[in-house]
Amino acid sequence: MLRTRLAVFMLIWFSSSAHAAITVVAQYRLGESDPGALPANIGGNPTLPAVGAVALARSGSPFYSAQRPPLIDSTLSMAFAGGSDRYTGAIVTAAADNFGIEAWVKSNGSTALNAALAYNGNTGNSGWGLFRAGAQYGFLYGGVALVPVAPISIDWMHLALVRDGGTTRFFVNGLQVHSSTSVPRVPAGGFMIGGNPNVATEGFDGLIDEVRVFTFAPGAFVPADLNIVFPSPKQVPVGSRLGAGLMLALMLLLGGVALRRSGA
Numbered sequence: 001m002l003r004t005r006l007a008v009f010m011l012i013w014f015s016s017s018a019h020a021a022i023t024v025v026a027q028y029r030l031g032e033s034d035p036g037a038l039p040a041n042i043g044g045n046p047t048l049p050a051v052g053a054v055a056l057a058r059s060g061s062p063f064y065s066a067q068r069p070p071l072i073d074s075t076l077s078m079a080f081a082g083g084s085d086r087y088t089g090a091i092v093t094a095a096a097d098n099f100g101i102e103a104w105v106k107s108n109g110s111t112a113l114n115a116a117l118a119y120n121g122n123t124g125n126s127g128w129g130l131f132r133a134g135a136q137y138g139f140l141y142g143g144v145a146l147v148p149v150a151p152i153s154i155d156w157m158h159l160a161l162v163r164d165g166g167t168t169r170f171f172v173n174g175l176q177v178h179s180s181t182s183v184p185r186v187p188a189g190g191f192m193i194g195g196n197p198n199v200a201t202e203g204f205d206g207l208i209d210e211v212r213v214f215t216f217a218p219g220a221f222v223p224a225d226l227n228i229v230f231p232s233p234k235q236v237p238v239g240s241r242l243g244a245g246l247m248l249a250l251m252l253l254l255g256g257v258a259l260r261r262s263g264a
Helices: 002-018 238-262
Strands: 022-028 057-059 063-065 077-081 086-090 099-107 114-121 128-133 136-141 145-151 157-164 167-172 175-180 190-193 205-216
Touching: 099 114, 099 128, 114 136, 114 205, 128 145, 128 157, 136 157, 136 167, 145 167, 145 175
Parallel strands: none
Antiparallel strands: 022 205, 057 086, 063 077, 077 205, 086 190, 099 157, 099 205, 114 128, 114 190, 128 136, 136 145, 157 167, 167 175
């Protein structure tokens, strides 16, 4: 019985340890990777990626904020006031399928017009990204469709757009709330956070943090890959988890031996 339990435990532990479905191609922590970043200071120019090679140039006066999403490893976010506030750079991937883009956002309550949250491509004719459409969060496929999905909130919300094997999926706080077969055009143009260099009125009024863009093999994505909870199994180094798993297995084995010797 002990041997069976141990085998089941090790199978579950090693399976979760080895899971690495996504490849993060760009991550913007919007503070933690910028030298000298402090709350209330104007954002760095550029803001540096934690992952990837594309630094983003500042426009306007977005600033670092001590407000941050719950439950994740973050100490700063970036505050945008609409208008010209934004960060822009080159596109981070040309993927049109098997990709994802995610961000934590906190609205100041504005529902006027639309606003770019995080976008890869040209909002007029290519690419994909997270948008606020009036009073709702959703996604834009440039030149194809702007799709409102979920009501905005003045609380922190995690938003994610994932296209997996031809199916578009939208997640709010880790839960899928939309699915369609909408097809984006191949991204061309640039990457933007907090505002749209192509449409001056599409600036976001609120906080944005932990923007990530990732790719994956067809069918490999699972919602647990999203950057929602810290710490989580996917964020603990595999070597550490394997070592801990072996130690726990040894303890279980020794405990079983001791019980048999005591006649229990």
